[in-house]
Amino acid sequence: MNILSHMLNKAVEGGIFGYHPGCEDLKLLHLCFADDLLIFLEGSEKTIEGVLAVLGVFEKISGLAVNIDKTSMFCSGVPDDMLHRIHTKHGLTPSSLPVRYLCLPLCSKRLSIKDCDPMLSQIQTKLASWSLKLLSMAGRLQLISSVISGITVSPLPSFGMVLRIFTREQGFAGRIESLWVVWVRKTYLSVGSFWSQNDSNNRFSWMFCKLLRLRSKATTFLSIEIGNGEDTFFWWDPWTPFGSLISFLGDLGPSRLGIPVDSLVSDLISDRNWILPPARSDTQTQLYSFITQIIPSTSSDRPVNIPKHTITSWLFMLNRNPTLIRISSWAEDVDTTCLLCGLEEESRDHLFFECQFSSEVWRLLMSFLFFPNAPSNWSISLAWIESFKAPKHLALAIRQGWQASIYEIWLERNRRFHQGLSLRPRQILLKILLVLRHKAKALQCKGSKYGTPLSLTWQPP
Incomplete structure (x- = not known):
């Protein structure tokens, strides 16, 4: 083809x-x-x-x-x-x-029961041959596996779409130039930000309107790191801990500050310095105190991805991730030597945190929280984290740090395994702290009572 x-x-x-x-x-x-x-x-x-x-x-x-x-x-x-x-x-x-x-109409609107009639008719026809038979449990399983699963229809993902929204160029959604992304950018986002679109616009498809209505939920998980500011809308994109500034300062914000509603962040930057009109309220002063801490650069703005640490740590608690010891149980001729330290066999308990490399990462992170003697044994560290109760924001910070350490150490192990690249323990620590600061910022934007304490906890000394 x-x-x-x-x-x-x-x-x-x-x-x-x-x-x-x-x-x-x-x-x-x-x-x-x-x-x-x-x-x-x-x-x-x-x-x-x-x-x-x-x-x-x-x-x-x-x-x-x-x-x-x-x-x-x-x-x-x-x-x-x-x-x-x-x-x-x-x-x-x-x-x-x-x-x-495959029996279903190719359309951008919600599928009705009438749209699915051909598919339902095909299912009924397939099942009709079983209607006169008394089925045992084994027969029913055979029905499910060989008849229903054998019907050729579009897969379930046809009925939904996962939205990953960043900025207009950074790719709504990402820099992956899929046909859908290019079409949406050309058709809907050629003159404005994704965040400024009206979700009741009749020109938009049903699916795109549904995605627009998810923006309020998506903003709590997204953040943009400013470089030169050329890809980020000042009023619409979530580049501050306050979320969209049009929501934070209100619809009159652009006129009160004298900054046009379609301005880019780069319009307020000159020679890597901020050009901001005078603040006229405490809210504007609060915003300026954050903006002036950002040092513009020549690099492009980039979306900050907050990974889901919970899933990785949960799989390790079940001991289901493919460490080399586990791989050796179903494959032959596997070198089980730890890729991080090269001294012992790579198992879950060794990786977290008995390995010389990972124990150094864990020690640096716990020293940041003023717990330099935190246990490094898997079982003991779990018991220690579970027993740590007060203050609550510090207990949450330790849990976040533990999950982030597992995630980044496993990522480093995979980086060495698949790409032959490696980072030093202190570089891993900086990655962990950066992600945890973004998580704290997201909690702040969401209005969580732990947002501000966690932000203070993870700030550089």
Whole structure:
């Protein structure tokens, strides 16, 4: 399919046929999935003849031919006489929308029960053959495994989408240039921030509006680290611990400060210095006290990712992560020597924190919290953390530090295992502290009573 994709792209560049309206800026010509192909074209006879000619050349090269009987053509605004000529000459008959793939319609709105009728009918047909049989438990399991799971439908992820939002360029959502990201950026975000969009705009798809309504929840987990400020909107993006400044200072904030509502952070920076209008309220003074601590640089702004430490530590408590000792139990010829210290076998108890490398990371972190003699044995350290009760914010800080240490040490181990790269213990410590400061900032924005105490706890001395 890569060869066919290249041939189609060369053909459209050579003017053999044209792009579908609205697709030229994105260079969107076709989508492939397994042996299925969607081609988006302008509605003309020349275009149909051109693309069929390319498919004919591909058939001579590969021996793979287009089955016209299984080919559907969807069009809009094409005259009836042209459709008749296309059908007479090429055998293509217009189909009606919506386009269905694996029983489900390809659409951006919420699927109704009527939309799912073909899929439900297929399930009922499959189950009908079992209706007259008395099934044992084994038979019911066979029904589930061989019949229901054998029905060809779109996977469950088709009904949902996980949103990872950062800034407009940093990639709503990330710098991964997927087709969906490029299309959303071009269609919806070409003139404003993701955070400033109206979730009731009829121009937006149902799915995009649903994503917009999740912004209030997403902001509590996101933060942007300012570099040159060129990728971050001053009023809309979550680059301060106060969240969106339009919410923090109110709708009159732009007029009171004299900073336009569509300003970038870079508009307030000159020669790496801040150019801020005078503060006129205690709230503005509080904001300025934070902003002036940021030192602008020449690097790009970047989203701060707060990893989920809990999952990693939970898996280690169950001893389910693939340490070398565990790998050796199901694979032969595995060198079980610890990748961090190179002295003993790599097991969970050794990694946390009996290993010379990891114990140094743990000691540095606990010394930061004024507990230089914290236990380094796995079982004893768990009991010590569990028994530590007061003050509550310090007990929470120790738990956060323990989870973050496990996460970063395991990340360092995998970095050495997969990439052959390594960091020193103090570098690991700086990574841990940075993430914990971001977590404390997120708790502050969320209004947690532990936000401010934890922020003070993790601040540099």
